Amino acid sequence: MATTVVTPQPVRMEQSLTPINGPFRRNLNTIVIIWYREVLRFVRDWIRIITSLAQPLMFLFIFGSGLSSSLNVVGSQANLPPGTPTLDFRTFLFPGVLSMTVLFTSIFSAISIVWDREFGFLREMLVAPISRTSLVLGKALGGSTIAMLQGTIMLIFAPLVGVNLSVGLVVKLMLEMLLLAFSLTSLGIVIASRMKSMEGFQMIMQFFLMPMFFLSGALFPLRNLPGWLAFLTKINPVTYGVDPLRQAVLRALNLPQFVLDALGLGVKVFDTTLSTSVELLIVAILGLIFIVWGALAFNKQD
Amino acid sequence: MADMAAEEQTLQGEQLNGQIQSPADLRMAVASEGVRPAGAPIIEVEGLTRHYGKLEAVKGISFEVYPGEIFGFLGPNGAGKSTTINMLCTLLRPTAGRARIAGYDLVTQRNKVRESIGLIFQDPSLDDRLTADENLRFHATVYGLPAAVSKQRREELLKMVDLYDRRDQLVRTFSGGMKRRLEIARGLLHYPRVLFLDEPTIGLDPQTRLHLWSYILNLRQQKQITMFLTTHYMDEAEYCDRIAIIDHGKIVALDTPSRLKDMVGGDVIRLRTSDNAVAAQQIKEHFGVEPRENKGELVFEIAGGEELVPRIVEKVTARIASISVRRPTLDDVFIKLTGREIRDEEADARELMRGFMRSRRWGRR
Numbered sequence: 001m002a003t004t005v006v007t008p009q010p011v012r013m014e015q016s017l018t019p020i021n022g023p024f025r026r027n028l029n030t031i032v033i034i035w036y037r038e039v040l041r042f043v044r045d046w047i048r049i050i051t052s053l054a055q056p057l058m059f060l061f062i063f064g065s066g067l068s069s070s071l072n073v074v075g076s077q078a079n080l081p082p083g084t085p086t087l088d089f090r091t092f093l094f095p096g097v098l099s100m101t102v103l104f105t106s107i108f109s110a111i112s113i114v115w116d117r118e119f120g121f122l123r124e125m126l127v128a129p130i131s132r133t134s135l136v137l138g139k140a141l142g143g144s145t146i147a148m149l150q151g152t153i154m155l156i157f158a159p160l161v162g163v164n165l166s167v168g169l170v171v172k173l174m175l176e177m178l179l180l181a182f183s184l185t186s187l188g189i190v191i192a193s194r195m196k197s198m199e200g201f202q203m204i205m206q207f208f209l210m211p212m213f214f215l216s217g218a219l220f221p222l223r224n225l226p227g228w229l230a231f232l233t234k235i236n237p238v239t240y241g242v243d244p245l246r247q248a249v250l251r252a253l254n255l256p257q258f259v260l261d262a263l264g265l266g267v268k269v270f271d272t273t274l275s276t277s278v279e280l281l282i283v284a285i286l287g288l289i290f291i292v293w294g295a296l297a298f299n300k301q302d
Numbered sequence: 303m304a305d306m307a308a309e310e311q312t313l314q315g316e317q318l319n320g321q322i323q324s325p326a327d328l329r330m331a332v333a334s335e336g337v338r339p340a341g342a343p344i345i346e347v348e349g350l351t352r353h354y355g356k357l358e359a360v361k362g363i364s365f366e367v368y369p370g371e372i373f374g375f376l377g378p379n380g381a382g383k384s385t386t387i388n389m390l391c392t393l394l395r396p397t398a399g400r401a402r403i404a405g406y407d408l409v410t411q412r413n414k415v416r417e418s419i420g421l422i423f424q425d426p427s428l429d430d431r432l433t434a435d436e437n438l439r440f441h442a443t444v445y446g447l448p449a450a451v452s453k454q455r456r457e458e459l460l461k462m463v464d465l466y467d468r469r470d471q472l473v474r475t476f477s478g479g480m481k482r483r484l485e486i487a488r489g490l491l492h493y494p495r496v497l498f499l500d501e502p503t504i505g506l507d508p509q510t511r512l513h514l515w516s517y518i519l520n521l522r523q524q525k526q527i528t529m530f531l532t533t534h535y536m537d538e539a540e541y542c543d544r545i546a547i548i549d550h551g552k553i554v555a556l557d558t559p560s561r562l563k564d565m566v567g568g569d570v571i572r573l574r575t576s577d578n579a580v581a582a583q584q585i586k587e588h589f590g591v592e593p594r595e596n597k598g599e600l601v602f603e604i605a606g607g608e609e610l611v612p613r614i615v616e617k618v619t620a621r622i623a624s625i626s627v628r629r630p631t632l633d634d635v636f637i638k639l640t641g642r643e644i645r646d647e648e649a650d651a652r653e654l655m656r657g658f659m660r661s662r663r664w665g666r667r
Binding site: 020021022023025026029030033040041044045120121124125126127128129 | 391416447492
């Protein structure tokens with residue numbers, strides 16, 4: 001077996017000849033492109049868009065119509081003078097269904113990280129020379145954008161349930177949904193960082209997502225609740241996102257004050273009714289906490 | 303030397319344009335015979351160790367890989383191959399030990415290491431809702447290639463893997479082999495010095511595997527890229543310049559394929575007789591080797607096996623049902639070193655399951 005010594009050919013140092021963007025630019029571009037990927041995937045997958053409309057629509061038109069035929073939230077009282085505007089339960093429900101759409105889309109999109117990490121795309125990202133924080137930020141922005149878009153699509157059904165849309169209201173709702181979506185996607189990222197596999201998904205669904213939905217005031221006014229229930233609704237981040245959406249929708253209807261009063265608008269904490277800006281601030285602060293937490297969790301992981 | 307030159311010629315000729323027809327052609331294209339590593343190592347590994355709780359997955363391995371080499375990690379499932387590759391590409395922190403890749407320390411200069419390596423994963427890691435070109439563009443951005451470089455580079459690599467015409471199609475419409483090729487293009491996009499391939503052909507059909515290997519060998523030839531790969535396919539390990547055989551987290555042998563096979567000590571003879579005990583005794587007496595019994599067959603290694611067959615038939619009094627002689631394979635090397643076959647049935651079942659899960663995944667996404 002003759003041994004041939006191969007003269008080592010000089011390795012072409014292609015890399016050193018190529019200018020590569022610095023770390024800052026690279027990380028910034030990474031955030032943008034991860035966001036872009038989420039949006040691109042969302043826009044292309046119209047089947048997913050349609051199917052994820054099914055659940056909110058069932059709540060709005062089956063659950064909502066069923067209940068509204070047996071009760072009107074306000075206005076069915078016999079002693080009201082004729083001509084008093086009444087409020088359809090579905091109108092009340094509509095902002096709740098918007099936040100439900102945002103809640104589910106946000107959390108699902110964040111939890112897809114677990115899937116991505118185990119098998120797919122994220123593994124590729126994890127060996128790239130970029131910081132984990134950029135990955136988390138890109139994902140949070142992407143997830144919240146699609147959750148907001150999904151909620152915006154729901155606005156198509158607004159006229160059917162007695163909601164008057166104006167350009168101003170649409171923009172306001174979109175911004176509020178985006179903020180809520182950002183917080184919830186960030187929360188989802190925190191959850192995803194603790195999940196080893198998709199097996200825990202059912203548990204997250206049952207013990208986290210459904211309670212967050214039911215305890216948010218999406219389905220009923222948060223007034224005159226038993227103490228334990230009132231407490232649970234107040235520690236639920238989604239509560240502070242539902243109320244601003246509801247106020248925006250209902251205040252655009254020019255309802256009399258006593259109707260608005262009866263609907264339990266404004267979350268009451270320690271006997272103080274919070275204004276929508278305070279509620280949105282709470283959502284924003286929680287979002288900030290979650291995103292930092294998520295970024296730390298992902299940086300720690302390897 | 304003359305052989306080398308002839309092989310070189312074949313390499314540059316028809317075979318590398320995707321004309322490789324059979325594994326034998328491919329093996330012809332491998333100029334692995336007697337290549338001695340030269341120059342400073344591009345991968346240096348010293349006492350690399352990884353524990354999972356109490357389990358020691360990798361037990362202090364050391365080796366070096368030289369520029370332009372195809373270096374293979376061969377071993378059964380669970381031997382520590384993937385753990386090692388995950389450590390070398392910074393996905394997993396070593397419990398102990400050191401490693402340098404392209405001169406950068408694995409732990410303290412992680413981002414520098416990441417810039418210097420490309421990776422082809424065991425499981426597909428493309429986004430199949432994006433097009434081929436979008437997948438590459440994504441990668442180029444994350445690795446910081448400026449827009450102009452990225453565009454030219456994407457075009458170049460898509461052409462190299464014969465996917466240029468399909469660059470704007472969604473990856474989910476691609477076959478398994480096309481996806482693999484796209485991953486190779488992606489792994490090379492940022493001019494890595496070392497390309498890691500973790501079981502690159504697992505789950506692919508033989509034709510596609512062959513095709514893929516022609517790409518890999520072509521690449522080495524054209525780009526002088528160093529490749530580190532893991533496999534548990536014997537025939538694939540043969541394409542490597544050098545192989546480390548790994549078992550239970552330790553390297554049990556490291557050399558060129560041909561020298562490893564020399565360790566077996568000649569040809570492998572398998573013998574089925576009416577009375578194995580008597581036959582074994584007689585073989586030991588006349589030929590000085592002690593046969594092992596494996597699944598009702600006597601197996602032993604001896605130099606010049608073919609010439610010996612008539613003598614064996616003559617000396618063994620037990621009735622011979624069958625006799626076979628073959629050149630040693632890397633599997634024989636593994637058996638010699640560990641007493642086991644590389645692919646036991648358990649591993650096969652697991653791999654089957656894996657393949658099943660994978661096809662479900664491909665289908666679903």
